[in-house]
Amino acid sequence: MQYALYVVRRLLTLVPVLLGITFVVFLLLKLIPGDPAVTLLGVHATPASVAELHKQMGLDKPLYQQYLSFLGHALQGNLGVSYQYRGVSVSSLVFGNLAPTLWLIVVGMFFAIVITVPLAMISANKPGSATDGAVRAIPLIGIGLPSFWVGVMLILLLGLKVKILPVSGFGEGFTGHVQHIILPALTIALAQLPILIRSLRASMLEVLVSDYIVTAKAKGLSRSRVMFGHALRNAGVASVTVLGVNLAYLIGSTVAVEKVFALNGVGFEMYNAILGRDLPVVQAITLIFAVLVVMVNLLTDLAHAALDPRVRLG
């Protein structure tokens, strides 16, 4: 019951955020210098045809009405028509490319967790040791790692020098997808490591000095039982939030990473739309990425509240 109340309250906070997001995306159109109708028709368009297109696009109405009709269309899944590929609806273009991006995000996150947990555990197990020093150096070196450059380096080392993995595209069939997603996902994971390792190590160290860990040790539990069963479970809960916030950053870096690997996802589509000055597609992708982040944050918060009763009481 208490949890249900929390869920309702949390869902209500989505309304202003989603309205704000759509408004920002709508405003992108207004930021562009020049008249969109003139851009579409070319400089030799007659004033009459420009006025006609204005009417068609609703540009002759006041700003708030334009926004409301944009919002209405977006809610119905109608995100406009691509400038670049005449007549192709933006939603079919974008949703058709969603799969590789979702693969990339999920597998990338999986790699990030699989690499982070053991490193942070080893490091927090013996603070001050040489291993700990090496692990602590990762965030310092890693903070300035451009994710796309990591991708280029992985292509160079694992794709071209030691030819073990494909370096571009999304492949055919399930095994093809898996093979093709490894390098891009690893790229994204490596770029996330600095922040994740730093935060998990810090919360592990914090948890390890708490009373219940002392109790667990005093009960005579094995070292690994204490570390994984008690410490990681509690430190992990705190890191879930950090993971959620980083997922937003990770989702953003897919644009450049998909370009590096020519992976035909939403991010690569955004790159193509930028090259083709295809505003409706850029708008739609910006909106979809933001909605994705909002959903992820919602899930993180709900998971956090389910794991930790203090959150839903607060």
Place this chain on the structure above:
Amino acid sequence: MTTLPAPLPTFDASTIRKRSGERNITLYAGLTLFALIVLAAVFAPLLTSADPLQQNLLQARLAPGSPGHLLGTDDLGRDVLSRILYGARVDLRVGVLAVVTPLVIGSILGLLCGWWGRWFDTIVMRLVDIVVAFPFYVLVIALVFALGQGTKSIYIAISAVGWVAYCRIVRGQVLVAKEQEYALAARASGLPTWRILLRHLLPNVILQAIVYAMSDIVLSILAIVTLSYLGLGVAPPSPEWGSMIAEGQNSLLTQWYLATIPGLCVVVVGLALALIADGLVNQFNKR
């Protein structure tokens, strides 16, 4: 949706005690490294005689270590060392300047939110929620796309997105600081609000924002490099690290160093600033 983009090392301003004689190696190492990078960028014309834009197809694709071209030449025969040094000028300048506006705007808003609260705080915090809902790169890319390629658009885009972090940091600090005795004393003695905010609160809350600014410079350099890689940043043929990586990717098999060197430069700049940030935290914790 209430956490910061990157976990920050925290320090407690109330425990300021000076322990003299102890050196802060991390801070000095970071400052030295950063100073060297800045000097190399500033004195680029003295360090290399090569013009970063001068093409010479007869001298194209020279390997690093070739006479006269320490880091070799690219596909068009331009000197890589000279492009790296002049590229540092662009990336560092834009990276550092892009952080100034968000720092100022975000700190002022955070100060006012924390002090006043009420409707002002509610409105600004809703704005913050909206901005952080967008993935950083996606919003910056979309804004630069709309405003048009170039450094001016990059400044505007990074400022429009970046103020959020400073606002949250300063607001949080003010909420704590305004209940402390020195702030209550200042209020009780009837000082004007602006004076309490600027002379009493600001010096106590700004340190954390400045620590964050160090990693934010790295973030904005990464944004510029990424935008240029995608063809939205600094226009070619101007030397810039991100576009150098993009050009180098085309000849990865034959000249691996063309894409490798500029990336390493970004990593080194990141290392220098991370050391400074960590050093600052140590410094304040120690005192």
